[in-house]
Amino acid sequence: MIFIENEGITDPRVNLALEEYALRNFPARDYLLFYINEPSIIIGRNQNTLEEINLSYVEENNIHVVRRVSGGGAVYHDFGNLNFSFITNHDVKSLNNFLKFTEPVIKILNSIGVAAELKGRNDIVVNDRKISGNAQFSTGKRMFSHGTLLLDSDLDEVTRALNVKMSKIISKGHKSVRSRVANISEFLPEPMDIHHFRSFILKGLYREEPDFETYHLSPDEWKAVHQLKEEKYATWDWNYGSSPKFNIQRSKRFPIGEIDLRIFVEKGHIESLRIFGDFFGKEPVESLESLFHGRRYDREEISEVLEPVVIEDYFGALDKEDFLELLYGEDQPDL
Known part of the structure; x- marks a missing residue:
């Protein structure tokens, strides 16, 4: 395992560029990257920014x-x-296997009395309160699995900065998303600042991987980042991207996340056709959207377009009939 040193950069645009650059350009070995971002909202790949x-x-x-x-939903980052x-490397046993990548972190948190566990699609929780959200991306050959660790974030900023949809609130069974989020600091026996916490987690991962080494990017690599x-x-x-022109909107929350069609x-x-949502998928939804261009908005024709499509590649474990029903259900508008 090689630890990539981000040199203390807190600009989220640089840190996300560094992550993608390492994924696409570094030799095919296992890497670990840490970063702390200044106040920012990080939007999921398939989301409509202005609505989030x-x-x-x-x-x-x-x-x-x-x-x-x-993929996944919008999250708030701060110091x-x-x-x-x-x-x-990408492999079918790793994609959507969040336990594989969160288990070492959970083990370290457990060692200091934080009763963390993976729950739901992709969350690390303590007493059913979320302290970490996770997401993945794959190029087909390489992949990353990344996540947050809320040590001492300003949780009130989550509700101030984000538009939290009612469907998400209802699906979580709480009156607000804020009520189900927690900071790790609430569960620590002794206070710890973010830099001490970073070192503690890193040392714990070093112990798990005795052949750990640290890598500093060259000036040319930083230039490329x-x-x-x-x-x-x-x-x-x-x-942001431009908001799409549409005259039909259909959305529904499934176990794999929300799908919002324009x-x-x-x-x-x-x-x-534009597809938004906080779902996880291996393939870009743009290629699915393009299949419908110029086709009749008719259930039979839409079904025909979908017939050869492996719908799980775009959304995860979603039944094709459920997507068809969302795209062309019984209640159709007069156009």
Whole structure:
């Protein structure tokens, strides 16, 4: 295992660029990356940014908004949150296997009396309160599994900066998402600042992997990381993108996450389809969206388009009939 030193950078645009650069360009070995971001909202790959954030609050408080390449939901980062990323070879036993990558971290937390466990799709919880959310991304050959560790974050900022959807609140069975989130500091026997916590987790992982080594990027590598940041993670197109034109919206929360469809139908044909949500999938939904362009908005034709599609590649464990029903259910609008 090689630990990638991010040199204390707290700009989320640089840190996400570093993570992607390492994934795509470093030799095929196992890596670990830690980073701490200044106040920011990190948007899931498939989400509609403007519907996930409180835009006026974000702008007034100079909070970064950055889209990541992995799926899942929007999360709030600040100086009280430690992010970890395991970068490895892709294999079918690792993709969507969050236990494999969170278990070493959970073991370290357990060693200091924090009764952490993996629960639900991708959350580490203590007493049913979330202290970590996790997501994954795969290129087909390489992948990373990354997550948050809320040590001492300003949890009130979560509800101020994000637009938390009612469907998510209902699905969690709580009156608010804020009530089910916790800081690890609440469960520690002794106070620990974020830098001490970072060192503690890293030393624990070093003990698990005796052949650990630390890697510092070369000036040329940092130049490439900053170029990726400027060309992608610092751009409006990547982080926000234009809101799609649509005349049909259909959304539903499934066990795999929420799927939100925006469909523009003109003269009975699908001119555009956009798929948003906090689901996890191996393949980019853009390739699924493109299959419907120009096709009749008709259940039989939509079913025909879906027939050869492996729907699990885009959403995880979702039944194709459920997606068809969402895309073209019984209650159709008059167009």
